[in-house]
Amino acid sequence: MNDSSWGAPPRPEFWGTPEGPSQGAFPAGPAYDAYDAPPVSRTQPMPVVPDTREDVEVRDERDLGAALPGGPYFRDETPQEPMASPPPVPPVPAQPEKKKAGRDLRSAIGVGVGLGALVLASLFVVKAVFVGVIAVAVVVGLWELTSRLQERKQIKAPLVPLAVGGAAMVVAGYVRGAEGAWVAMALTSLAVLVWRMTEPPENYLRDVTAGVFAAFYVPFLATFVALLLTADDGPWRVLTFLLLTVVSDTGAYAIGWRFGKHKLAPRISPGKTREGLFGAVSFAMVAGALCMQFLIDDGSWWQGLLLGLAVAASATLGDLGESMIKRDLGIKDMGTLLPGHGGIMDRLDSLLPTAPVVWLLMAVFVGTG
Incomplete structure (x- = not known):
């Protein structure tokens, strides 16, 4: 069966002219002519087909459905109901903060009872023992005060003359009364001035001032407890x-x-x-x-x-x-x-x-x- 039995379609004029093949076409020969040559590969624009209103709506709905999760893909789909948000949780009312003591009350009470027992036992058994308790408390208090001054302010109040003079001040107040306490206070202050001279003069005035203040603040005021005891x-x-x-x-x-x-x-x-x-x-x-x-x-x-x-x-x-x-x-x-x-x-x-x-x-x- 030859090609002519299928019928020959009309020659498209844009492939060539009636007189001969156009430029770029296969040359005519005995085996085939220009019309029977295979078509030349060339790019042709696709025809623009206008969309109908229905197609536009369908495509818009598909796009919208793809952009919004849960949206319908077709117009005849039933829209899904949005998930209900959980009910709001009512705020929990703030509980009023309870007042706290700020210290360990058990330890404080235990230590307080122990100190009270020591004081009462020494106070009503032998007066001299209670004077010794006062002197020990004075020396420890001076050590705490001078240590904190040196740690926090670099003030070097001499502890040795303060401790010795402070204990002597309490004993002098008990033995010699108010006059003995004043004399011991004066001697303790003089000892602080002399003791500080063994170190460099920098900050001398500051250190001796702190020393005299410590002598008055702790042992001299404590001497009045010994004066009460003399009655x-x-x-x-x-x-x-x-x-x-x-x-x-x-x-x-x-x-x-x-x-x-x-x-x-x-x-x-x-x-x-x-x-x-x-x-x-x-x-x-x-x-x-x-x-x-x-x-x-x-x-x-x-x-x-x-x-x-x-x-x-x-x-x-x-x-x-x-x-x-x-x-x-x-x-x-x-x-x-x-x-x-x-x-x-x-x-x-x-x-x-x-x-x-x-x-x-x-x-x-x-x-x-």
Whole structure:
């Protein structure tokens, strides 16, 4: 069967002209002519077929379905319902923060009871033993104070003359009275000046000033406890002094922790409040009236009220004074010797300035004998 039996399609004129093949076509020959030659490979544009409205809508829906998860791919698909968001969780109301003591109360109570037993045993058994307890407390307090000064401020207050002179000051006050205490204070200050001369002169004035301050602040004020002990009812006077100071601190802590809202001295001691001061005054006045009425010879309850008021004021000022020192040094406690309390100086802060106040009022009310 030859090609002519299928029928010959009309010759397209763009392949050539009627007179002959166009340029680029296969040449005519006996085996085939220009029309029968295989077509020349050439690129032709695809015809543009306009989209119908239906096709455009279908394609748009497909594109939209591909872009949006869960969207329909065809118009007749039923749109899926969006997933319901979980119900909002109601906020949990914040629980009010409970007030904390800030120290280990068990350790503090245990150490306090132990110290109290030691003081009472030495106070009512042999007076000289209690004087020794005071001297030891003074030496340890001086060591803590001078150590913190050197660590935080590079102030080298000489410890050796301070410790020896401080212990001698307490003993002299008990044996020779107020005159002996003043003489020992003067000699201790002179020893500090001489002892510091063995080192280079740099910062000499700063170091000896700190040394004299330490001699006055710790041993000299503690000497008034020994002066209280020299009276006939000396142990009861010392006990009254200790009880009023402790009761004042306890009242300030109890009332301030429960009702304290207004700060007393926020820049010095943020934990102290005016309500706490009121508690200190109230507790100390009641305790003072009871102690002066039942413990002190020739004492009266109204004297105890005045004594309790003075003790609350001096104890608060003493606590604020040491807080000022510790803030200047950038420390919380003077030491770590007493668990739950800090150092010895952290327990003497209220006692030291209160001792001369109690001694003076006792001398006015009932005399020094």
